[in-house]
Amino acid sequence: MATAVSLGSSFHGSWGTSMVGEDHAMLARSVPSQVRVRKPVRSSPMMKNVNEGKGLFAPVVIVTRNIIGKKRFNQLRGKAIALHSQVITEFCKSIGADSKQRQGLIRLAKKNGERLGFLA
Numbered sequence: 001m002a003t004a005v006s007l008g009s010s011f012h013g014s015w016g017t018s019m020v021g022e023d024h025a026m027l028a029r030s031v032p033s034q035v036r037v038r039k040p041v042r043s044s045p046m047m048k049n050v051n052e053g054k055g056l057f058a059p060v061v062i063v064t065r066n067i068i069g070k071k072r073f074n075q076l077r078g079k080a081i082a083l084h085s086q087v088i089t090e091f092c093k094s095i096g097a098d099s100k101q102r103q104g105l106i107r108l109a110k111k112n113g114e115r116l117g118f119l120a
Helices: 022-030 058-068 070-095 099-116
Strands: none
Touching (some): 058 070, 070 099
């Protein structure tokens, strides 16, 4: 003998019923026929100097950048870095250092420039 158990649910109907008539039409109109999916928005990575604003020469570098403008300043900085890399390369040639040692000297120069505030 089967007894009915009431669980206090507000569900009235059966799981097997399908939606027909007005309910189906209303639901069909409310659901968009096409769904757009956008690419997730990602912020561009920022390459910042951890010692920005620190170092012996940082105040001079920041004042110079503010006076001549960021674009011109970055052009001059790029030229100075390229010139310094050429000097390091010529030095390595004169003492017979290989390319791996030259690369290490260039990295060391960059680290020293960060610590001294040249890359502020």
